[in-house]
Amino acid sequence: MSSDRAKLAVLIVGYRNPDDIQRCLRSLASSDWQDFEVYICENGGKKAFETLVAALVGRERVVPCTQDEDDVIDAPGGRFDSIFKCRFQDRPISVRVGLARDNLGYGGGINAWLERLLGSRGWEAVLVLNPDTDVQESCLTEFMVKASQGFGMIGGTLVFDHAPDKIINYGLHWSPVTGRVLAVGRNSMAGSSPTPEVLSRIDSISGACVLVTRAFVEDVGLMAEEYFLYMEDVDWGRRRGKHRIGFAERAIIRHVGGTAIGSAIDPKKQSFLSVYLSARNSILFARRWAKRRWLLHFGWGLLHAVRYVVIGAPLAAKVTLVGLMDGAQGKSGKPDASVRLPQPG
Structure with missing residues (x-):
């Protein structure tokens, strides 16, 4: 048996970086979008998992929840040796931390939760989010509004944490000539949005923060895991088929980068x-x-x-x-x- 899920699932892959994850969760806890759940994959081993759980219960003061034995998403097994379920203290939003049986890489960590979600009802989209990001209050709402307009893969205003007035990229473009991946719109001023011509050059949204709809996942499939880290986001976008790429200008995300x-x-x-x-x-x-x-x-x-x-x-x-x-x-x-x-x- 599988219970209904919240409309939005936020997926985070960590590797021995509890401080980043705590900061990210604090920003999510302030979101004006109410209908979401958080799923974290800890790739760094049992000690890292225990450190993260202790930090959440202690400094972040999350409230541990009783796991639903009838809900397969709560059951350890498969790619997860253990799962800790809690919720934000002041909001009934669930947060699950899964201990990966091995370092699954980025795509594998995302897929470990996606595989479980595909057997659940209710959810309409997933937001893949790097742990070293900080989302603005209205970010999730802006993403979901854009998804309701028929876009399958959506990016937001991803800015440098140390220079929040500058865009990291609108999305990614792979050059078939050189094989290099170009950050489209890098160092543009925040508040700008890509023109239709620029948007047409984008092959994929950066895996640092990308929303994909359930229809996208069901049609396109999971992230490619053979890369372990880097290129799985571009590969996902190149496989998108009929699903359009969109840009939610008012969804603002600050990104540190390279912390893990x-x-x-x-x-x-x-x-x-x-x-x-x-x-x-x-x-x-x-x-x-x-x-x-x-x-x-x-x-x-x-x-x-x-x-x-x-x-x-x-x-x-x-x-x-x-x-x-x-x-x-x-x-x-x-x-x-x-x-x-x-x-x-």
């Missing part, structure tokens, strides 16, 4: 795991979407490795080469123990 894995932007402070996955997944994605042209994308990847050398980051160049070769060999999913990445100094 680190940033690959600054070569002096970068995460080599981020560099590796970016390189590997660019080739995995190209093998799926560019067919034989993936060899051209491999060449562009080599130029990117050379760029690291030129700017004085030889270890990042080496990691890029490892990622490119693994992508060419079709290695996917969670990086295995054979991948030895240097640690940034």
Whole structure:
């Protein structure tokens, strides 16, 4: 038996970052949209799960709830070893934290809850949300209004946490020539919205904050899990078929970025795991979407490795080469123990 769900399910994947999740939940608790539930997948192991639960019960003062034995979504098993159910203290909105049996990656963490939701009635959309985001009070309402207008994949005004007057992107565009993913509208002023011409260039909404309707999930399917992290959002958008991309201008989301894995932007402070996955997944994605042209994308990847050398980051160049070769060999999913990445100094 499965109970009716709230109209909106908010899905969050965490990895040993309870402070981020607490901040995100605080912003959700202030939402003017009432009909939603929150589902968190903790990918960081049992200790991380226990730390997160303790933080929520302690500092965030959530109220533990009795799990419904007749509701399959509350039952541990499958991809979750344990599930903790609670609700916001001052609002009857459920929050569930699932302990993943392993590090499922981003797509896997989202899918672990989506698989359960697909067996439930009532919900109309899911909002995939990075834990290091902060949503404005009217954000969820604006997303749901846009969904009611017939859009299947919707983005909002995603801004830098340190510079909330600037857009991170309206969405993402994959270049079939170079294989690079471009952030459409990056550094535009907040309050602006993409023109129809700009919107037509968008292949997908960033997985940092994207709403998809139930019809989208049922038609398009789950997120691709072979990437582990990065490119699963672009892949989802490229598979969207008849489902239109929309933009909710007044749905404002602040995003820190890189709190769980680190940033690959600054070569002096970068995460080599981020560099590796970016390189590997660019080739995995190209093998799926560019067919034989993936060899051209491999060449562009080599130029990117050379760029690291030129700017004085030889270890990042080496990691890029490892990622490119693994992508060419079709290695996917969670990086295995054979991948030895240097640690940034």
